Every structure is written in C-alpha cells, then in structure tokens.
Amino acid sequence: MLRIAFAILMQLTLMAGIAAAQDSQDAPAASAVQDRSSTGGAQTLEDILARQRGENIDDSFRRDDTGAGALGAEMTQQLGTLGGASDPELWRAFRYNAADLSVSAGGDVAAVLVQDGGMRWLSFREGPLRTYGGWLLLGTLAALTVFYLLRGRVRIDAPSTGRTVTRFQFIERFAHWMLAGSFVLLGLTGLASLFGRLFIAPYLGKDINAGLLIWSKWVHNNVSWAFMLALIMVFVMWVAHNIPNRTDLVWIRQMGGIVGKNHPPAKKFNFGQKLIFWSVIVLGASISASGLSLLFPFELPLFGKTFAILNDLGLPQLVGYGALPVELAPQEEMQLAQSWHAIISFVLMAIILAHIYIGSVGMEGAFDAMGNGEVDEAWAHQHHSIWLEEMREKGAVSQGGNDRGRAEGATPAE
DSSP states (O other): OHHHHHHHHHHHHHHHHHHHHHHHHHSOSSOSSOOOGGGTTSOOHHHHHHHHTTOOOOOHHHHHOOSGGGSOOOTTSTTOOGGGOOOHHHHHHHHTTOOOOOOSSSHHHHTOOOOTHHHHHHHHIIIIIHHHHHHHHHHHHHHHHHHHHHHOOBOOSSOOOSOEEEOSOHHHHHHHHHHHHHHHHHHHHHHHHHHHHHHTHHHHOHHHHHHHHHHHHHHHHHHHHHHHHHHHHHHHHHGGGGSOOTHHHHHHHTGGGTSSSOOOOOSSSOHHHHHHHHHHHHHHHHHHHHHHHHHSTTTOOOHHHHHHHHHHHTHHHHTTOOOOOOOOOHHHHHHHHHHHHHHHHHHHHHHHHHHHHIIIIIBTTHHHHHHTSEEEHHHHHHHOHHHHHHHHHTTOBOOOSOSHHHHHTOOOOO
16 A cells, blocks of 8 residues: 555656746746846856857846945855855956056056957857968969959960050059069968968967067068158049049940940049059058057047948948947957958958959050060050050150051041
8 A cells, every 4th residue: 555655646746846947947947037146146057058059148237236225246156156255346447448447658558457358259250260261362363363264365466567656654563563572461461360370370380370470560560651651652643534424334235345246445544443543552552550559559540430430420320230349449449450451451352353363364564564664555555545546646655666556557636
C-alpha cells in the first residue's frame, strides 16, 4: 500500500513539473523590464549575455540609476558585494565620459578613461571596411580586364599626320604627375596599414610587417602634403575647362566613343574626363579634410560640427534617423575621421584605376598627352576635335610631317 501511494505521489510531481515547464515556455522570453533587485540595480547576467549575443539592450539603468538604489546588494544576498556597497556612480561616470576629472597632462583626451566606441570602430575596420573595400578594388580590376577583352584598345582611325599639338604644358604635367604619384603612394601605404596584418605578417613575419607599417605611416603623413598641393594646382589650372556644357550631351549620347565607333566632338576635356576631374577634386578634398583631422585631431575635429549642421537641416530625421550626436570625445572624432577617410579613399582608388586604364592600355596615344605633352593631330581630331580647331586658330599646331592629315585624318570639326 505504501509503495502504491509513493508511486502516485511521484506521478503527480512529474505532471506538475511538466505543466510548469509548459507555462514557462508560453510566457515571454524576457520581460520588458528586467528584475535587477538581486544585483541592487546593477546589470544582470542576462544583460551581459544579451550584449554578447549582439542584441540591443536598454542600458539607461546604467547611465541614470544613481544614488542609494544603485548600491550593491548586501553580501548575504545573491551576487552581493563585499561590504554591501560599491561605487557604481563613479564607474558609470567613467563609462559615459561624465566624470569630473582633472589631469596633469594630455588635455581632453587624457580625461577619457573608458571609450568602448573603439571596439565598434575596430569591428568595422576589420570587417566591412576590409571586405567591401577589398572587393571593390578587385571587382574594378576584373571589370576592366573583361572590358578590355571584349572591346580591345581604342585605336586611332586615321593614319598619323606627323603634325603635333601641345596637349598639356609642363606645369600641367608636373601637377598631374605629382598628384598621381602621391596618390599611388598614399594608396599603397594605406592598404598596407589596413591589410598588413592579414597578408604581410603571416608570410614575411611580424617584425617585417611592423617595420613596413612604421615606414608606411611616415610616408603617408608626409606625402599627403604633396597630394593636397597638387590637388589645388590641378583645380586652379583646369576648373574652367571642366564646366559642363552642351557638347557633353553629345558625348553622353554616343557613350564617348568607347562603345561603338562614333567619336563625339569635345573641347579640351570631354565629359568622361570631367567626371574624373570632379571626382578627384570632390573626393580628394574630402580625403584631405579627414586626413588633416587625423593629423591634428584635437585642433581640427570635424564630425561633431558636421553632425550639428546636419541636425539643423533635418537631414538625419528625413532618412529615418534621430539626431546625430554632437558631443564627441576626441577618440570618437578620430574613429569617425579614419572610417570616412578609408571609405572615400577606396571609392577614389576604384575611379583612378579606370582612369589609369584609359590613359595607358585602353586608348592608343592617350599616354603621350601626359608623357611629353604632345599629341598627333589625328589623335586630337578623333578625340577632341573642337579643341583642335581652337589650337589651329591660335597657330599652335606644328608644321612637321606632310599635309595628308588635313584631308584624311584631320578634317575640320563641325
């Protein structure tokens, strides 16, 4: 009889346990407000696990819950603190950069003791920035290779006339090559800094990688001044020739002669070259500004002021975001500047790869324009016929060679 009663009791206990488990599964996974009484108002283990899973949590209780309610639980309670009290207000102030600190040296940056935004920046740098930036460059190279295999080199239709016209003066070529050379060095040293740990250190060793990155940093910081100077020179010399006009519509309609056999008329710069010019000027200026902010982070903070302007214009709210933060620590300014600097650099590098392709293997005779500054009259007529007529009117076409070019390869432009 006792054995039967014990079996019935065990069965009832098991059924109660199953029902309780089902009730717990039907209940919400987590309540809207966490019960933090056991930790005296401090974060719980569930809060920590949620952050580790990448979930967004409301951490206002850490920022705002101060005073006696935020003291640690008694030592006799679960997860209690030694002595029954702690200093959450002080650590919370450190965490959110609100502590009243005084430092003997280092300025504002030394007063920032905890700055977890650096982890978000590091994750972005090692993740999306490397991934998408690297694939952008590789994809551009692949697309140019496929285009070359399908289209081939753009040849000069008419035979050479033997007469040349000065395409670019020495000072123009000097500015162009200073801009190009400095940009190549900046691009290579920047890529080494970003990808060195992945592609240099594993094969050549950490010591070689460290030495290379130290050298890259020195080159990057100093060559940047040549880039900015050349950017200003190129803008001053060529901006008047790169204002869009009606002729560009014909160039666009005929796809610049790259697709098909048409050769649309153009002045000194066609529409494609104007796109390159304004891309270099606008993106190069943005790269320069963010680079200066990185060189002088405490004297030239950019993003706090920029965010304030955007907030005043209402642009973040227009695209569904709230107001952007305007009170940024110096470290946050540097992280944002470095991210923007790298993103825009990747975009400009992809554009410059296309420019290098057209100016070298993509178009016959194009390199001469920046090589020695002289181009054959037949080439000038095919690609820049309006500009050639202007040069003829100024008497800037050389008298070498023969006259067959005027009849065969250099007919007057319409």
